[in-house]
């Protein structure tokens with residue numbers, strides 16, 4: 001396959017950046033296509049768009065950059081201003097459609113009663129709180145204990161945008177599912193990509209599945225170029241997540257958001273096989289392959305020997321747009337459900353909600369206690 005042009009790729013199938021629906025309480029335009037025709041991965045060649053449309057698209061991305069992940073400053077202001085009760089009311093109304101997994105725990109345990117539960121957990125914003133510096137986003141000791149305990153009772157995997165080596169416990173799918181370390185499967189390949197037999201840090205035999213491995217040199221190259229292009233922007237921070245690159249702008253002044261966006265898209269114009277998605281104050285650059293957290297969940301269920309069975313209940317807990325792919329997979333297969341971690345109302349394909357990582361921890365503890373009681 002030609003990585004520069006994206007032609008003849010058996011895996012390229014995504015056509016648009018997966019941007020989730022905007023939060024009900026936020027108003028921003030969701031871009032409907034790539035900000036730059038150069039980023040396009042469709043096999044049909046795009047005719048460059050007139051400047052005006054480009055500007056509108058860029059404005060959509062800029063709105064998104066401002067709206068994503070309210071800053072702590074704004075949250076603090078919210079606490080002290082009168083609007084707080086309005087926000088609470090909006091949140092309460094929202095939970096009619098996305099009930100709290102804590103309040104609905106009895107219903108969840110009833111459903112899980114006769115089934116085998118499998119847990120999939122996102123990392124940032126789910127197991128660790130969102131902080132300014134990604135290096136400081138650590139799980140608390142209590143959370144780590146709760147995750148470990150749950151993992152001793154249920155098959156559990158962490159599925160994160162980060163690289164796998166940043167958290168090498170449990171089964172782990174890093175780089176948005178593009179770097180999976182899972183149990184040794186019965187079959188040796190999936191989607192034509194071979195698994196590599198390896199051992200984890202404890203010496204246990206595992207399978208490595210890396211559907212984007214051929215993009216590695218390109219990702220390394222683009223990481224360098226992006227780093228170079230944003231290095232003069234105060235607060236911009238790069239993160240190498242192996243099969244994807246994060247450009248963080250959480251600590252960039254809002255006036256410079258535009259600059260970050262234009263620098264990033266300018267670099268990506270030379271890489272039609274890479275796409276740009278947007279998370280919580282972060283741009284994520286990744287290969288255009290038909291692989292995401294939803295596919296990773298399916299892959300892991302299969303690896304765990306749980307995909308054929310009717311009596312399996314997969315639960316996915318996550319807070320971000322990329323987690324929506326996993327929520328969708330569970331919703332579509334009608335076998336398990338997603339739990340969205342959010343303190344503000346948001347449209348989602350999840351079924352239940354939890355406010356923040358503290359509630360996630362509580363939920364994990366309740367699951368573990370329920371399991372121990374019932375066996």
Ligand SMILES: O=P(O)(O)OC[C@H]1O[C@H](O[C@H]2O[C@H](CO)[C@@H](O)[C@H](O)[C@H]2O)[C@H](O)[C@@H](O)[C@@H]1O
Nearest residue numbers: 123124130131132134137160161246250280282
């Ligand atoms: O899939 P995830 O595990 O949720 O990873 C998504 C990105 O998470 C991290 O960034 C986010 O958390 C940081 C630490 O709290 C925060 O500073 C940043 O603004 C958030 O976007 C991670 O650093 C990224 O590389 C991941 O892609």
